[in-house]
Structures are given as C-alpha cells and as structure tokens.
Amino acid sequence: MKKIVLLGSGELGKEFVIACKRMGHYIIAIDSYNDAPAQQVADEREVINMLDGDALDAIIKKHKPDIIVPEIEAIRTERFYEYEKWNIQVVPSARAANFTMNRKAIRDLAAIELGIKTAKYAYATTLEELKKAVKEIGIPCVIKPLMSSSGKGQSTIKTETDIEISWNYSQETKRGDIAEVIVEEFISFDSEITLLTVTQKKGPTLFCAPIGHRQERGDYQESWQPALVSQEHIKEAQEIAKKVTEALTGAGIWGVEFFLSAKNGVYFSELSPRPHDTGMVTLAGTQNLNEFELHARAVLGYPIPEIELLKVGASAVILAQEEMKKFTFVGVEDALNNSKTDILIFGKPTTRKYRRMGVVVVNDNIGSDVVEVKEKAMAIAKLVSLKKMD
Numbered sequence: 001m002k003k004i005v006l007l008g009s010g011e012l013g014k015e016f017v018i019a020c021k022r023m024g025h026y027i028i029a030i031d032s033y034n035d036a037p038a039q040q041v042a043d044e045r046e047v048i049n050m051l052d053g054d055a056l057d058a059i060i061k062k063h064k065p066d067i068i069v070p071e072i073e074a075i076r077t078e079r080f081y082e083y084e085k086w087n088i089q090v091v092p093s094a095r096a097a098n099f100t101m102n103r104k105a106i107r108d109l110a111a112i113e114l115g116i117k118t119a120k121y122a123y124a125t126t127l128e129e130l131k132k133a134v135k136e137i138g139i140p141c142v143i144k145p146l147m148s149s150s151g152k153g154q155s156t157i158k159t160e161t162d163i164e165i166s167w168n169y170s171q172e173t174k175r176g177d178i179a180e181v182i183v184e185e186f187i188s189f190d191s192e193i194t195l196l197t198v199t200q201k202k203g204p205t206l207f208c209a210p211i212g213h214r215q216e217r218g219d220y221q222e223s224w225q226p227a228l229v230s231q232e233h234i235k236e237a238q239e240i241a242k243k244v245t246e247a248l249t250g251a252g253i254w255g256v257e258f259f260l261s262a263k264n265g266v267y268f269s270e271l272s273p274r275p276h277d278t279g280m281v282t283l284a285g286t287q288n289l290n291e292f293e294l295h296a297r298a299v300l301g302y303p304i305p306e307i308e309l310l311k312v313g314a315s316a317v318i319l320a321q322e323e324m325k326k327f328t329f330v331g332v333e334d335a336l337n338n339s340k341t342d343i344l345i346f347g348k349p350t351t352r353k354y355r356r357m358g359v360v361v362v363n364d365n366i367g368s369d370v371v372e373v374k375e376k377a378m379a380i381a382k383l384v385s386l387k388k389m390d
Contacts, residue, residue, distance in 0.1 A: 008071030009038030011346040019296040092250025120185035133183040140186040154218030189259035197241040213278040223278035224314040236266040253295040284313030284361035311363040314374040316381035318358035320351035326389040
C-alpha cells in the first residue's frame with residue numbers, strides 16, 4: 001500500500017482518489033477549504049494554503065507520503081525539488097510540475113527549446129505592459145494568467161477598450177499570486193482537441209483517442225470522444241505530445257491541448273500534467289480504462305497493456321447560476337430516464353455563478369454519430385438544475 005498526498009481536491013482529484021482506493025492505497029486529500037470533493041472519499045484530509053511553502057513543508061513532514069500528486073496550479077511547486085531529495089515521488093516529476101503549473105515556462109520550453117509550433121505570444125506584468133504586448137501581437141488576441149486552471153481568467157481582446165477589462169479580469173480570477181499574463185495571437189482554427197497522453201515508468205507512451213471540446217468564458221462546456229480528426233493531424237499531435245512529455249519527464253497522464261487548422265496544421269496550445277476536465281468524457285465508458293484509472297496506474301507503476309476505444313461518448317457540464325450555501329439538485333430523475341446516460345454530482349459544498357457542479361455523460365456504440373451523442377448530452381444536462389434551500 002502506498003501513501004499518497006493529493007494537493008488539490010476538486011472533482012478530478014475525487015475520481016483519482018476513487019481509482020486509487022479501488023487498488024488499495026491510502027490517500028490524504030488537501031485543499032484550501034474543507035469538504036472539497038476529493039476529501040469526501042479520501043482516508044484523511046487537511047486544509048491549508050498550498051501557496052504557503054512552510055505550511056506545505058509541514059504537511060509533507062507530518063504525513064511522510066510515498067507519492068505527491070498535484071491537482072491544481074496554486075502550489076509552491078518549487079518545494080517539490082526538495083521533496084524528491086527526501087525520496088518522495090512527485091507526479092509526474094518536480095521538473096514537470098514546475099514547468100506546467102506556469103504557462104510561461106511550458107510555452108518557452110515548447111516554442112524556444114523544442115521548436116514546436118505555437119501561437120505568437122508575449123508576456124505582461126502590468127496594464128501598461130499589456131497594452132504594449134497587444135500592440136505587438138495584434139488584435140484580436142487572447143490573454144491568460146500564467147497561473148490558472150480550467151480557463152479561469154482567460155478572455156479575448158477584440159478592441160482596444162477590452163484591454164483594461166481583460167487585465168482586471170485576469171487579476172481577479174487568477175490562481176496564486178503571480179500577476180503576469182501571456183498574450184497570444186488569435187489562431188484561426190477549425191477545431192481544438194485534448195490528446196490525453198500517458199507516460200509510464202516502464203513501457204511506451206500511450207495515447208487516448210482525441211477529445212473535442214467547446215468552451216465558454218474559458219471553461220469547457222461539452223466534450224466528446226472521439227473527435228473527428230484526420231490521421232495526419234493525429235500523428236502530428238502525438239509526435240508533439242511525446243516530445244514535450246519526454247522533455248518534462250515523469251509518469252502519469254497529461255492533457256495536451258492543440259488547435260487544428262486544415263490550412264496551417266497543428267498548433268501546440270497548453271499542457272496539464274494530470275487528468276483533464278475535458279477527459280471526464282472517459283467516465284462515459286468510452287475506453288477500457290478512464291483517464292483517472294490510467295493516471296493511477298501510471299503513477300503507481302502498474303502496467304497499462306493498451307488503451308482501447310470502446311464507445312462513442314460525450315459529456316456536458318451542470319453549472320450553478322447563482323451563489324448558494326444550501327441547495328439541492330432537481331431534474332436528476334428526468335435526466336436518468338434516458339438510456340446510456342449517467343450523472344456525476346461533484347459534491348462541492350457551495351456554489352457561485354457558472355461554477356461546475358456536476359456532469360452528464362452519455363455513450364453509444366462505435367460508429368454512432370458523435371455529434372448526435374454530444375447534442376443528447378447537452379439536452380440532458382439542461383434537465384438538471386440547482387435549487388436554493390432555506
């Protein structure tokens with residue numbers, strides 16, 4: 001049995017804990033607030049500010065884990081190098097966590113060191129620097145905090161009047177204490193995909209079937225698998241994903257995001273060193289192992305003989321529409337009256353507008369129209385809502 005410290009305990013961490021518990025391991029789930037989703041299924045819980053390096057050190061010394069698994073960006077990841085010296089496995093590695101928790105490091109690695117094609121980009125740490133960067137990159141462009149997750153703080157600048165609005169939004173919704181943002185050229189693309197990539201302690205790098213997704217406010221709303229992608233683009237994306245993950249080192253699942261253009265090919269966009277929110281579609285039974293089971297096996301060094309696509313699937317999120325402390329879900333029975341459908345309620349204790357509170361997953365047989373499956377998931381998700389309780 002391994003003792004695993006999970007840093008960040010959201011819905012993705014919850015599914016990872018479930019996968020590890022099924023294989024007999026012991027989990028301490030840590031977050032900045034109590035009763036986070038993963039804490040509800042873990043063996044122990046702790047509540048700390050993970051940007052406080054001393055507090056993080058104290059927790060690691062207290063629990064003496066075999067493995068540390070980061071689930072969020074807002075962590076003092078520079079401490080991970082020291083933890084590796086203590087013979088603790090950091091997932092995927094201290095190097096990978098430090099690079100990928102910060103968009104600047106991973107973008108410079110990809111574009112400068114590895115020569116991978118990305119959107120043109122620049123950085124800014126103040127509003128004035130942002131104005132200069134936007135002039136350099138051109139309008140329209142996209143602004144993202146260096147440290148954020150699930151699209152938080154991301155916006156598109158379409159006119160000069162958007163610049164200050166976008167800057168303020170990036171600072172209000174960023175994760176952590178880094179003010180710097182990345183400004184990216186707006187790529188004209190035909191589609192965007194997540195390529196879940198699995199690196200192993202022993203064995204080859206493996207790839208899941210590509211996942212398509214749609215975003216609003218920088219956050220995913222629906223995802224579907226398999227995305228309709230040419231074999232040429234799949235091969236190019238796999239080569240890039242393998243190159244980047246090998247440079248970062250370590251074992252685990254990576255959510256590697258790409259823009260696809262029929263005219264200009266494949267652009268590397270972003271990379272997360274952990275299960276990806278768009279990958280929740282794999283909970284629809286699309287694969288022989290879902291992304292959380294794959295991550296658990298890779299982290300623990302268990303073999304993964306193959307990843308097989310078994311079904312066509314789609315996911316659609318259930319969002320809160322207002323801030324609530326006491327609430328209930330309505331429409332669940334109506335939603336579950338549909339065949340080949342399931343609902344996952346995350347268990348977040350409070351809501352805010354547009355907070356992701358659950359997800360509907362739908363599958364169908366291989367060969368089914370993935371667009372129809374996606375539309376079915378979207379329609380069913382609309383049947384479920386949250387109601388404030390007195």
